[in-house]
Amino acid sequence: MLEYSNIGIFGKMNSGKSTLMNLLTQQETSIADATPGTTADVKMSLMEIHGLGPTRLFDTAGVDEPDVLGEKKRAKTLQLIKECDLVLVVIDPSTSNFTYENEIIGMARELDKQVVIIFNLFNPFDDDVIVQCKEKLLAGILIPVFSLVAVDVTFRQPLIDFILANFEPDFKPMPLLPFVDANKYYVLIIPMDEETPDGRFLRPQALAMEYITRNWAFPVAYRLDLSKARGAVNESNTEKERFQRFINSFTDKPHAIITDSQAIDIMSRWVSDDILLTTFSVMMINYTSKGRLAEFYNGVKALETLKTGDKVLIAEACNHSRVNEDIGTVQIPAIISKRFPGVVVEHNFGREFQSNSSLEKYKLIIHCGGCMISHQKLQARLRDLRQVGVPVTNYGIFLSWVQGIAALEKVVNPWLFQK
Numbered sequence: 001m002l003e004y005s006n007i008g009i010f011g012k013m014n015s016g017k018s019t020l021m022n023l024l025t026q027q028e029t030s031i032a033d034a035t036p037g038t039t040a041d042v043k044m045s046l047m048e049i050h051g052l053g054p055t056r057l058f059d060t061a062g063v064d065e066p067d068v069l070g071e072k073k074r075a076k077t078l079q080l081i082k083e084c085d086l087v088l089v090v091i092d093p094s095t096s097n098f099t100y101e102n103e104i105i106g107m108a109r110e111l112d113k114q115v116v117i118i119f120n121l122f123n124p125f126d127d128d129v130i131v132q133c134k135e136k137l138l139a140g141i142l143i144p145v146f147s148l149v150a151v152d153v154t155f156r157q158p159l160i161d162f163i164l165a166n167f168e169p170d171f172k173p174m175p176l177l178p179f180v181d182a183n184k185y186y187v188l189i190i191p192m193d194e195e196t197p198d199g200r201f202l203r204p205q206a207l208a209m210e211y212i213t214r215n216w217a218f219p220v221a222y223r224l225d226l227s228k229a230r231g232a233v234n235e236s237n238t239e240k241e242r243f244q245r246f247i248n249s250f251t252d253k254p255h256a257i258i259t260d261s262q263a264i265d266i267m268s269r270w271v272s273d274d275i276l277l278t279t280f281s282v283m284m285i286n287y288t289s290k291g292r293l294a295e296f297y298n299g300v301k302a303l304e305t306l307k308t309g310d311k312v313l314i315a316e317a318c319n320h321s322r323v324n325e326d327i328g329t330v331q332i333p334a335i336i337s338k339r340f341p342g343v344v345v346e347h348n349f350g351r352e353f354q355s356n357s358s359l360e361k362y363k364l365i366i367h368c369g370g371c372m373i374s375h376q377k378l379q380a381r382l383r384d385l386r387q388v389g390v391p392v393t394n395y396g397i398f399l400s401w402v403q404g405i406a407a408l409e410k411v412v413n414p415w416l417f418q419k
């Protein structure tokens with residue numbers, strides 16, 4: 001899977017942020033204009049920077065815009081700092097008050113982000129002015145500084161060289177399925193119904209297929225009829241026999257089964273203990289969080305202390321079309337209202353997460369697999385939740401917990417307790 005570095009351009013209005021974005025992308029990605037507040041929202045551009053690899057470049061609104069609208073833009077801009085690997089602070093050296101720049105730098109440093117300062121020289125300045133600016137900017141803190149003229153394209157390559165010299169991308173390799181061994185079989189349980197999209201696997205299924213194949217192992221997809229498996233005894237037995245015939249048809253037993261979380265109630269009963277069992281949702285959250293599955297596993301314990309009036313937030317990281325038996329809007333709320341009557345369920349859909357102050361009211365966050373968001377976005381969410389002390393778990397872990405402690409331990413075992 002492609003790893004991107006997130007580089008954000010921050011600063012006051014009219015400092016030349018959009019011009020810098022356009023300089024880097026070599027086209028008019030953002031509107032640059034002398035009107036203060038031209039950029040109203042975060043603007044993202046994907047690009048490949050030679051030597052740096054795939055990059056998400058973000059242009060932002062100026063943080064010094066007054067009034068209510070300015071405050072909204074500012075909140076969104078500051079929120080983005082959390083998702084950046086590198087923060088570029090653009091400064092017009094003729095400016096004399098660095099309160100806003102210092103705020104950005106302070107916040108970025110607090111969040112352990114890499115920071116560089118770009119002086120955009122609207123007019124020729126002598127070195128003294130730059131030296132004075134540096135002194136006013138968080139005195140004593142060493143931050144790499146570069147001066148350029150953003151409207152002059154000859155500064156593009158020197159700027160890129162400066163970024164390459166001063167930025168270390170975080171490309172910690174993260175195996176999708178660390179327990180996969182060459183020459184072993186891996187079964188993917190894929191229940192399909194009339195709502196399942198034609199002509200393609202879902203992203204986590206396709207990623208698992210690709211990963212297993214790339215690692216010289218053998219992925220095998222199995223379509224489970226969930227309604228039969230959960231149906232009347234006769235039907236359920238027939239479906240179970242079909243599954244067992246399938247498993248017994250392997251000369252070498254499958255090493256692991258990765259199931260759709262919705263089928264964990266069936267799979268936790270049907271899969272014997274000599275085969276590893278986990279879910280796509282657990283796989284994805286471990287991958288996107290860069291190996292922080294233990295946090296989601298520990299978070300599920302918060303369910304044991306839920307009481308009437310407590311609030312639980314179900315967080316879905318994208319706005320996919322929701323079908324009748326949707327996990328986040330139907331299945332999990334139904335389980336919660338049955339197991340924990342009086343507990344209030346709320347939802348957060350899409351890429352934007354709630355502010356810390358509104359997260360505080362929840363006793364637990366139940367997060368989806370996060371297969372459509374960047375690891376930086378998920379890490380930012382986890383950081384916010386740690387800050388407000390709210391535990392987080394995940395769909396796959398929650399649905400396994402519902403089946404009992406044995407099922408829960410089984411699905412996290414391949415990650416937390418294997419090699």
Ligand SMILES: Nc1nc2c(ncn2[C@@H]2O[C@H](COP(=O)(O)OP(=O)(O)OP(=O)(O)O)[C@@H](O)[C@H]2O)c(=O)[nH]1
Nearest residue numbers: 014015016017018019032033034037038039062150
């Ligand atoms: N002469 C000169 N003009 C510049 C330079 N950089 C930007 N400008 C101009 O300054 C104005 C503001 O630049 P923008 O890139 O829109 O500034 P911004 O920081 O994105 O501003 P907001 O979106 O309002 O926050 C535009 O008219 C640019 O053409 C520069 O290096 N030299």
Ligand code: SF4
Nearest residue numbers: 318368369370371372
């Ligand atoms: S990001 Fe979350 S809600 Fe969207 S498809 Fe992936 S798991 Fe489902």
Ligand SMILES: [Mg+2]
Nearest residue numbers: 017018038039
């Ligand atoms: Mg702009």
